Amino acid sequence: MAAPLKQHLIDPEICIRCYTCEMTCPEQAIEHDEMNVVVDAEKCRFCMDCIPVCPTGSIDNWRVVQTPYSLEEQYSWEELPEQAEIAGGADEAPEAAEDVVARLLAEAHEGAGGRMHAPASASKPTVNLYSLSNPVEAVVQGNWRITSAESDSDVRLIILDFQGRPFPVLEGQTLGIIPPGEDAQGRAHAPRLYSVSSPRDGERPGFHNVSLTVKREEGGVCSNYLCDLKPGERVRVTGPFGSTFLMPNDPEARLLMICTGTGSAPMRAFTMARQRMVGPRPGHMVMFFGARTPQTLPYFGPLKKLPPELLEQHLVFSRLPGRPKEYVQDRMLAEEERVAEMLADPATHIYICGLRGMEAGVDAAFTSIAESVGLSWPALREVMREEGRFHVETY
Numbered sequence: 017m018a019a020p021l022k023q024h025l026i027d028p029e030i031c032i033r034c035y036t037c038e039m040t041c042p043e044q045a046i047e048h049d050e051m052n053v054v055v056d057a058e059k060c061r062f063c064m065d066c067i068p069v070c071p072t073g074s075i076d077n078w079r080v081v082q083t084p085y086s087l088e089e090q091y092s093w094e095e096l097p098e099q100a101e102i103a104g105g106a107d108e109a110p111e112a113a114e115d116v117v118a119r120l121l122a123e124a125h126e127g128a129g130g131r132m133h134a135p136a137s138a139s140k141p142t143v144n145l146y147s148l149s150n151p152v153e154a155v156v157q158g159n160w161r162i163t164s165a166e167s168d169s170d171v172r173l174i175i176l177d178f179q180g181r182p183f184p185v186l187e188g189q190t191l192g193i194i195p196p197g198e199d200a201q202g203r204a205h206a207p208r209l210y211s212v213s214s215p216r217d218g219e220r221p222g223f224h225n226v227s228l229t230v231k232r233e234e235g236g237v238c239s240n241y242l243c244d245l246k247p248g249e250r251v252r253v254t255g256p257f258g259s260t261f262l263m264p265n266d267p268e269a270r271l272l273m274i275c276t277g278t279g280s281a282p283m284r285a286f287t288m289a290r291q292r293m294v295g296p297r298p299g300h301m302v303m304f305f306g307a308r309t310p311q312t313l314p315y316f317g318p319l320k321k322l323p324p325e326l327l328e329q330h331l332v333f334s335r336l337p338g339r340p341k342e343y344v345q346d347r348m349l350a351e352e353e354r355v356a357e358m359l360a361d362p363a364t365h366i367y368i369c370g371l372r373g374m375e376a377g378v379d380a381a382f383t384s385i386a387e388s389v390g391l392s393w394p395a396l397r398e399v400m401r402e403e404g405r406f407h408v409e410t411y
């Protein structure tokens with residue numbers, strides 16, 4: 017069976033038949049009769065030129081389809097059809113279309129031990145709306161350091177505004193940043209991926225702006241470019257990407273989140289989204305978050321203000337003066353009962369994100385904790401992954 021496709025459609029109930037979109041489209045993909053304005057799926061290249069010019073927003077409609085609606089079908093509509101249930105849904109869709117991005121995501125997901133699936137109750141993600149040859153420009157709204165100024169770790173919260181262009185993201189997705197300039201071989205720099213750290217309705221609710229959590233890497237091309245950006249500067253963005261590392265919408269779902277460093281980015285998005293959509297539910301969001309010190313832990317201050325009923329936090333530090341080194345896996349073992357109880361609960365979804373080096377220790381901790389309650393971690397992990405409840409993204 018062919019993979020599901022995204023189709024661009026016009027809402028005939030809202031469209032005022034001004035034909036501005038038709039005059040704007042560089043592909044001549046839009047046409048009309050006396051009844052409707054329609055988009056030819058074979059011609060539309062998703063360039064988005066028609067989106068900002070439409071006075072009603074009726075042009076900004078999308079469906080995931082197995083077979084695209086024909087022009088004849090669209091001409092006959094009085095209203096847009098509902099999104100049909102697609103077998104396998106977005107979960108069967110690729111994480112990204114372009115090889116360079118698909119490869120990065122495949123490597124980042126290797127630690128899951130097999131193909132990951134989206135949670136059953138996750139929203140359908142939009143992927144590949146903007147490509148390398150057709151990026152969208154975002155404007156920097158803000159750039160704040162979120163680690164202590166005294167620490168040697170410069171991690172920043174960077175907020176991007178898409179100036180009315182659509183950039184529909186779900187928590188857990190990533191976007192690509194194209195740094196300006198060329199590499200040593202004179203080729204344009206490859207895009208780098210960054211996890212979205214804001215909820216689907218925006219860093220500020222309803223504003224659909226997107227935040228990133230970026231760590232400055234010494235000598236790194238893109239991270240230094242991003243960390244040095246000033247408000248008002250423009251950035252070329254591709255994406256969104258990722259169709260499996262997504263949050264369940266089910267309010268009964270429980271999230272066990274294990275992260276280090278900027279792996280906290282998707283966890284921040286999950287937490288803000290749940291805070292807005294579900295509200296506090298004790299024991300439903302549990303986070304193990306590792307850093308060297310409180311000064312190098314991103315969002316240390318804001319995290320301290322979150323109520324424990326919303327987010328149970330285990331902040332773990334490996335370089336506290338006069339204290340033995342502690343890593344996330346050590347704290348998981350110390351909290352064996354809590355973790356075991358969550359492992360045994362079929363409502364639990366596990367997310368691991370951050371430095372690749374954390375995977376082995378976390379896996380060993382899960383093995384030991386599962387054994388303590390008579391479970392086999394490899395078998396349970398397989399079941400959870402198949403059910404869309406086990407997710408790894410490390411880099």
Ligand SMILES: Cc1cc2nc3c(=O)[nH]c(=O)nc-3n(C[C@H](O)[C@H](O)[C@H](O)COP(=O)(O)OP(=O)(O)OC[C@H]3O[C@@H](n4cnc5c(N)ncnc54)[C@H](O)[C@@H]3O)c2cc1C
Pocket residue numbers: 120121124190208209210211212229230231232233234235236237238239240278279281409410411
């Ligand atoms: C799925 C995914 C999600 C990600 N999410 C985030 C996120 O939310 N936040 C985040 O900060 N990062 C994230 N990353 C990492 C990010 O994509 C970049 O890899 C990171 O910012 C480094 O990119 P850079 O261009 O700054 O470094 P690069 O220029 O790519 O260099 C990488 C490292 O190699 C070193 N290096 C470069 N050239 C040389 C050389 N010639 N000799 C020796 N060393 C060299 C640099 O000093 C640097 O430390 C994610 C990655 C993936 C795959």
Ligand code: SF4
Pocket residue numbers: 024040041042043044045046055059060061062063064065066067
């Ligand atoms: S997205 Fe681009 S190609 Fe598609 S209909 Fe709009 S203007 Fe035409």
Ligand code: SF4
Pocket residue numbers: 026030031032033034035036037038053069070071072073074075
């Ligand atoms: S620009 Fe918008 S309102 Fe005008 S014809 Fe196109 S879809 Fe309809």
